[in-house]
Amino acid sequence: MAGMLDIHFIRENADLIKAGAAKKRIETDLDRLAAVDDERKRLRQELDAKRAEQNRRSGEIQRAKGAEREKLLEQMRELKAGMAEGEEKLKKVMEEWQRLMLTVPNIPDMSVPDGESDADNKEVKTWGEPTAFPFAPKDHVELMTALGMADFERGAKVAGFRGYFLKGDGVLLANAVWQLALKHFGAKGFELLSAPSLVRRDAFLGTGYLPQGEEDLYKTQDGDYLAGTAEVATMGYYMNETIDLSGGPVRFLAFSPCFRREAGAHGKDVRGLIRVHEFYKWEQVVLCKAEHDESVRLHEWLNRNTEEFIEILKIPYRTVANCGGDLGLGQVKKYDIELWVPGEGKYREISSASYFHDFQTRRLNIRYRNADGTLKFAHSLNSTAIPTPRILVSIVENCQQADGTVRVPEALAAYVGKDTIAGPGK
């Protein structure tokens, strides 16, 4: 696995990276890294020189005979004794080098707002008005239970904490969202993928979910992990390959079940469908040429695709630019789309769109051949297309009516097979 960023780049842009790390609230020690890197180079050069010597003598030994040969063999043994020490030192230095490299964050974009946490994310857009009701609105748990769309009690009985069943029209509604997603995103030139959720370790390391995120992942007794997003398998699709970008970016629309332990979220969103251990998601994944402008353009495009989808559903939303403290190690910039949730009186995240430059592709070893023939690491981006069942929260809560029924968004009605959800058998 290659480093996160290129060591040359890190050394030449140390100040930029330090400022970026500070903005992201991430600890990294570049001065130490530079010192270790110097040491690494020194040891490496020493060792290379000795190896060159060894290779040269090896050839001499082959040609030599008798006493001459014995003499050369003796000299060789001395040389090798000296090398073992150098190799040992280099190995130690490399370990520290690798460890430090893993902590170096990608530089956030200039446009990323300053801030500590998601509370400091900057609203960049709002669409629609928070839904106003001439009656006391219910939350989705109440609505869906009453309408036979979900069963949370039995969900918990069978699946444990955060367990749920979707039922009846809840199933139809979720299915309708998938159908509409297929239609909306499918028309934008994506290649469709149904991605595995049970994925080997490599792709998690490559996408940056490991080693840091061990706690958040379910692991099997075979050493595989359950992915929390199709991004993992989809990015893994081309790992260790040289891809062809001459015909434009690679654009995948991938569907998969998603599994999250939510290890750090005990006590948060304990009710309903906001935060569950297993769900389904359509994900947009893009690989493009290593050009910043291209990444930016596609990032905006991915996010806009999802905004459009929400607009088709006519649910009030806002888009935020995530602040530095809310960015992951590899992310350059991130937008979240948040939908209005009347039951909570606030916007809740439904989508997240980020770009990484070559941060992920270096780790995944995904390259392409540039017009001039050189091999370069591609850029990568990903964004939620739409997750279920979380999206159902906003649909049912925003579309509820005074009589307790739920109006099906127009764009979904055909797929659901009705325009109002009024309970089982209705």
Next chain:
RNA sequence: GGAGAGGUGGCUGAGCGGCUGAAAGCGGCGGAUUGCUAAUCCGCUAUACGGGGUAAUAGCCGUAUCGAGGGUUCGAAUCCCUCCCUCUCCGCCA
């Protein structure tokens, strides 16, 4: 779960202790020739890191890499060990 086979460059595929960073073929690039196309001929054609060099490239020098990691050896793609992966057959399940 049982039994076998195998992992070599962009691909196919040889090599099975030194002359192999790796035959041959295909593909690709450059050139010659044929008025176009096809065909033929010649040359070139892995990656990373480092050195030196440059305005920057290229050439040049060195090291490493034949699934991964260890070992044997003066010397390993080739021998030994461990692990990973792929394939085939049987069984089992859907």
